[in-house]
Amino acid sequence: MQRKAVALISGGLDSLLAVRVLQEQGIHVEGINFFTGFCVEGHTHAIRKKDQKKPKRNNALWCAEQLGIKLHIIDIVEEYKDVVFNPKYGYGANLNPCLDCKIFMVKKAREWMEAHDFDFIITGEVVGQRPKSQRKDTMPVVQKDSGIEDRLLRPLCAKNLPQTLPEREGWVDREKLYDFSGRSRKPQMALARKFGFEDYAQPAGGCCFLTDAQYSVKLQDLWKARGNKQYEMDDIMLLKVGRHIRPEPGYKLIISREEGEGKFLQGYRKQYPSLKTTSHAGPLCLIDGDFAEEQIEQAARIVARYSQGKNADTVELEYRDTDGNTRNIQVAPLPPHELNKEWIV
Ligand code: SF4
Numbered sequence: 001m002q003r004k005a006v007a008l009i010s011g012g013l014d015s016l017l018a019v020r021v022l023q024e025q026g027i028h029v030e031g032i033n034f035f036t037g038f039c040v041e042g043h044t045h046a047i048r049k050k051d052q053k054k055p056k057r058n059n060a061l062w063c064a065e066q067l068g069i070k071l072h073i074i075d076i077v078e079e080y081k082d083v084v085f086n087p088k089y090g091y092g093a094n095l096n097p098c099l100d101c102k103i104f105m106v107k108k109a110r111e112w113m114e115a116h117d118f119d120f121i122i123t124g125e126v127v128g129q130r131p132k133s134q135r136k137d138t139m140p141v142v143q144k145d146s147g148i149e150d151r152l153l154r155p156l157c158a159k160n161l162p163q164t165l166p167e168r169e170g171w172v173d174r175e176k177l178y179d180f181s182g183r184s185r186k187p188q189m190a191l192a193r194k195f196g197f198e199d200y201a202q203p204a205g206g207c208c209f210l211t212d213a214q215y216s217v218k219l220q221d222l223w224k225a226r227g228n229k230q231y232e233m234d235d236i237m238l239l240k241v242g243r244h245i246r247p248e249p250g251y252k253l254i255i256s257r258e259e260g261e262g263k264f265l266q267g268y269r270k271q272y273p274s275l276k277t278t279s280h281a282g283p284l285c286l287i288d289g290d291f292a293e294e295q296i297e298q299a300a301r302i303v304a305r306y307s308q309g310k311n312a313d314t315v316e317l318e319y320r321d322t323d324g325n326t327r328n329i330q331v332a333p334l335p336p337h338e339l340n341k342e343w344i345v
Contacts, residue, residue, distance in 0.1 A: 003171040004028045004118040005153070006109055009071060010207045011059025013188050013200045014124025014156060019067050020195050021155040022122055025172055029122070031071040032112060033060035034105050036080045037236045038208040047241065047260040059201040066197065076108060077233055084210070085229045089132075089141075094216035096208070098133035099141065106146035113151075120151040120166045127157045128182045136160075156180045156188070209240060218244055221345045225249060225289065234271065238286070241265065244345040245302060251289030252345065253299055255306055270322055275303045278328070279316035282307025297331055304333035 005022055009015045009031035019029050055062075064071035083104045087097030109121050125134050132138060139161065143152050150165045153172065158164070159179035166172040180187045192200060209215040218239045223229045225246070238254055241261050246252040254272075256262035262284040265274075272286035275296075285303045287296075296319055304315035310333045320326045 002026065002028050003120070003166065004030070005120050005122050005166075006113050006116075006118045007031045007069075007122045008105060008109055008124075009033045009060045009063055010124070011063055011201050012124065012207065013185075013192060013197075014126060014129075016063045016066065016124070016197065016200055017188060017191050017195070018122050018124040018155045019063075019069060020197075021177065022153075022172065023067065023069075025176060027172065029067070029069050030118070031060070031064050031067075031069050032109050033071055033073045034080075034108065035073060035075045035077065036101075036208060037077045037233055038084075038210050040208060047264050049258055049260060063200075072112070074108070074112070076104075079108075080104065081231070084231075089138075092132050092211065094211055094213050095219055096210040096216075098130065098211075099138055102133045102142050103145045106142055106148050106152060110146055110148045110151075119171065120153055120164070121148055122153050122155055124156060125154045126180045126182075126188075127154075127160050153177075156191075209236075215239055218345050221246065221252075225252070234268070238265075238268070238288070242283075242286075243306070245343045246345055247298060247302065247340075247343050248291070248295060251287055251291040251295065251299075253302060254286040254288060255303060256283040256285070269320060270324075273322060274320050275300055275317050275329075276320070277304060277307040277309065277315055277317050279314075280304075280307045280309030280312065282309065282315070297329065300329045300331045301334040302339065304331055305336070305339065307333070309333060 005027050007015060007019045007029050022029055061071055083097050083100050087100040089099040092098050106121060113121055127134060127136050127139060143149050153164045153166050154161065156178045157180050158174060158177035160181055163174065167174040222231065222235060241264055243255040243257055244252055245255065254265065256265050265284045265286055268286055272288055274287065275285040283303060283306050287299055300317045303317060304310065307315055309315035313332060314330050315333055317329050318326050319329055
């Protein structure tokens with residue numbers, strides 16, 4: 001009887017290898033990729049110029065294609081909010097609730113496994129690789145709190161961990177699993193070469209924006225401004241894009257930094273009032289929050305400061321409300337010394 005495993009696929013090298021290790025042992029594997037809204041995958045690097053050398057692809061799907069497995073992409077945006085708001089085990093260096101996140105994802109994968117009659121779960125985790133969620137003492141916490149217990153196999157470091165059910169039952173040969181540990185990526189790279197994988201995503205710090213210091217500051221600013229720990233999908237998408245400037249507690253400006261961001265923000269002009277320089281080349285700005293009429297001019301002066309007319313006496317901008325009504329405003333660009341550093345989120 002062929003045993004079936006469900007793999008958590010992030011799109012990085014580790015999950016790619018973990019699946020291939022099990023495929024070599026004749027296990028049928030299908031992948032799950034959870035979409036939280038904070039995923040780095042295929043978002044900002046698809047918009048900004050500086051990242052254009054990176055392939056614009058969904059790496060989880062790409063991994064599945066390389067491995068020849070089916071990938072189930074599951075949207076957990078709503079349920080995941082509770083993990084972000086109230087992590088039982090707290091946050092990491094930024095707003096990343098990694099241990100709670102892992103528990104949650106393994107729990108969701110367990111429910112999927114049970115509903116689809118699969119036998120166990122695999123992940124690409126390596127003991128000692130991440131400071132919080134991939135430690136020898138926290139790995140059993142994931143197993144216990146998610147309810148998966150010994151049906152969770154980590155093929156890349158299994159030899160450093162107690163035997164799991166698939167090993168005990170002989171579905172998987174423990175001798176053909178690995179004993180990787182620590183932060184070095186060299187063993188993974190060597191294994192990738194052995195399997196003939198030449199191209200794979202290079203993980204840079206984490207799989208989601210919650211590990212990013214600047215992003216976390218912006219999210220905290222949003223919570224503070226709204227007076228509660230809430231967010232909607234558009235909020236967390238927009239935190240990935242543009243310069244965020246809060247001249248008053250009640251509203252902030254989201255100013256594009258380059259053409260790609262400007263085009264991306266255009267798509268939000270029915271939801272947010274906007275400003276766009278017309279006399280000079282310049283950014284598009286969305287205004288998020290409550291502001292008074294007289295504050296539009298202050299906002300326009302800030303936006304003008306980031307346009308090519310920053311040294312001109314006056315810059316003309318178009319203000320557009322969410323119904324599409326427009327009017328022109330002429331302002332003097334805000335001189336650099338008047339831009340309060342504390343406004344910059
Ligand atoms: S980096 Fe993000 S997605 Fe990855 S475990 Fe941590 S919180 Fe979860």
